[in-house]
Amino acid sequence: MFYMLTLSHVLTFSALLFTLGLAGIVLNRRNIIAILMCIELMLLAVSINLVGTSYFRADIAGQIVSMFILTVAAAELAIGLAIVTLFFRNRGTIEIDAADLMKG
Amino acid sequence: MLPDLIFALFATGILVGAGLIIAARNPMLGMLGMLVTFVNAAGLFILFGAEFLGLLLIMVYLGAIAVMFLFVLMTIDQEFFQLKDKGRAYLPLGLITVGVLAAEFILAANFGLFSTNITVLPATEQPQNIVQIGTVLFTTYALPFQLSGLVLLTAMVGAIVLTHRPRPGVRRQSITQQVLRTKNEGLTMTKPKTGQGLGTQTAKHWKPKSVSK
Numbered sequence: 115m116f117y118m119l120t121l122s123h124v125l126t127f128s129a130l131l132f133t134l135g136l137a138g139i140v141l142n143r144r145n146i147i148a149i150l151m152c153i154e155l156m157l158l159a160v161s162i163n164l165v166g167t168s169y170f171r172a173d174i175a176g177q178i179v180s181m182f183i184l185t186v187a188a189a190e191l192a193i194g195l196a197i198v199t200l201f202f203r204n205r206g207t208i209e210i211d212a213a214d215l216m217k218g
Numbered sequence: 219m220l221p222d223l224i225f226a227l228f229a230t231g232i233l234v235g236a237g238l239i240i241a242a243r244n245p246m247l248g249m250l251g252m253l254v255t256f257v258n259a260a261g262l263f264i265l266f267g268a269e270f271l272g273l274l275l276i277m278v279y280l281g282a283i284a285v286m287f288l289f290v291l292m293t294i295d296q297e298f299f300q301l302k303d304k305g306r307a308y309l310p311l312g313l314i315t316v317g318v319l320a321a322e323f324i325l326a327a328n329f330g331l332f333s334t335n336i337t338v339l340p341a342t343e344q345p346q347n348i349v350q351i352g353t354v355l356f357t358t359y360a361l362p363f364q365l366s367g368l369v370l371l372t373a374m375v376g377a378i379v380l381t382h383r384p385r386p387g388v389r390r391q392s393i394t395q396q397v398l399r400t401k402n403e404g405l406t407m408t409k410p411k412t413g414q415g416l417g418t419q420t421a422k423h424w425k426p427k428s429v430s431k
Contacts (some may be wrong), residue, residue, distance in 0.1 A: 119221060129320065130322030130324075133323065134240060136319060140312035145296075147287070148242070148286075155236055162262060175345070185370060192286070196377040199380075208296055
């Protein structure tokens with residue numbers, strides 16, 4: 115059985131994707147690169163949300179904001195990977211548990 | 219009916235890729251999942267009429283971000299299979315958090331404000347997607363557009379500053395010394411004789427200064 119595609123379906127799907135990304139961050143206790151990938155996943159979920167809303171409302175603003183999200187994602191990833199490189203140079207590993215300087 | 223099927227196809231692809239990302243022990247495999255995810259997301263965007271954004275997604279994510287990830291993975295000499303896996307200790311709390319969040323989101327999406335049935339406005343007589351974006355982006359959103367350029371510049375400078383390290387033995391240009399050089403120490407007038415050239419004659423006043431680190 116197929117339903118007519120509505121905004122709710124798109125929102126539900128992007129909520130699922132966002133939650134998957136969050137689950138990746140919460141449950142993954144291994145390396146920092148996987149966490150960066152999961153952040154990208156969450157940003158993608160938000161982007162899908164905006165583009166879907168833009169389609170159903172016939173308003174271009176959602177796509178514009180989605181573009182800004184793309185920009186911020188690229189910037190965040192550049193800084194994040196620089197920090198990962200720096201972290202590996204200082205600690206010799208990219209384990210998350212190696213980042214224990216502040217006893218968190 | 220057909221767009222619904224295509225939506226389901228792309229959504230399944232995205233979810234499979236996302237599952238690959240969060241389940242992969244080897245980040246290289248996670249990279250593969252990311253590629254699957256973003257190709258399908260680009261398809262989804264194009265299905266929603268955002269052609270420009272879909273192609274941009276392929277260009278930025280698959281062309282730039284994936285390559286950046288692969289560069290970092292190559293430069294990091296890490297045995298990924300030897301990393302400790304402490305996921306079990308946080309599993310119950312994590313599952314509760316994620317489950318509650320997912321339930322909230324899905325309830326809000328289906329029974330909240332957004333559940334009102336919004337019909338798609340007819341797409342007739344609309345200009346192309348790229349024309350629409352350009353018309354709005356360079357007028358209404360001109361300032362945020364320039365600010366996003368500033369964000370990218372900050373990220374670039376930040377990444378360079380973070381990863382740059384001065385190494386000993388590498389000579390760098392000292393602009394101050396270059397500018398402060400006078401004519402006497404930089405220039406020597408000689409009169410070579412015919413057929414002999416300069417020979418062993420060297421500059422009298424020129425003394426190499428100590429190279430600054």
